[in-house]
Amino acid sequence: MHTVEEIVGRMSNRGLRVTDQRKTLAKLFADSPGYLSPKDVYEYMGRTYSGLSFDTVYRNLRVMEELGVLEQVMFEDGVKFKLHCREEHHHHHLICLQCGHTYPITFCPMDQTAVPEDFRVVRHKFEVFGYCKDCAQDEASATQA
Incomplete structure (x- = not known):
């Protein structure tokens, strides 16, 4: 799961609406090599989508994690997400x-x-x-x- 097209395709295949916000979120993670906190994502998305709530961002992060697009890791300063690595086996x-x-x-x-x-x-x-x-x-x- 590294390209925007692959991420959007997975959303579509699972019956999710592919909104502009979700495409932007997919692009953010496809372009980010490291981990992003929900706050990082909220601030980035807020620059494009005024009125966007933190709950909406967090809900979409969870949806993308459930799809296997994102991985969640608990750091000392809180939870962060990154694009799921391409390793297919459990690791x-x-x-x-x-x-x-x-x-x-x-x-x-x-x-x-x-x-x-x-x-x-x-x-x-x-x-x-x-x-x-x-x-x-x-x-x-x-x-x-």
Whole structure:
């Protein structure tokens, strides 16, 4: 899911109305390499669509997540969304806190998790946060200066 056309096509195939607002939202995420907070999206959309409510933006973010177009990640400063990566198999991520670069984790830690017999897992998330090589070097340089 990387192009506006693919995103709009998925909306249409699922019977959603493809409004100008949803097309703009699709373009925003197709053009954004990193994570966006609902506030970021609201401010961007508000420049084009006066009177747009935060609830409408958030509802559309949720719809796009349910369609598998967006991924939601909980950061320390709140929830953020990014375009769903092209990996089709189940996986998790290493996420740089500085630049937002995301690396796939090629195995699922749930496979090594002892789940009690009286608990049924229905979904899970596993993200690891840290600094990529470039950002770690930038931070080390800044502290040495």
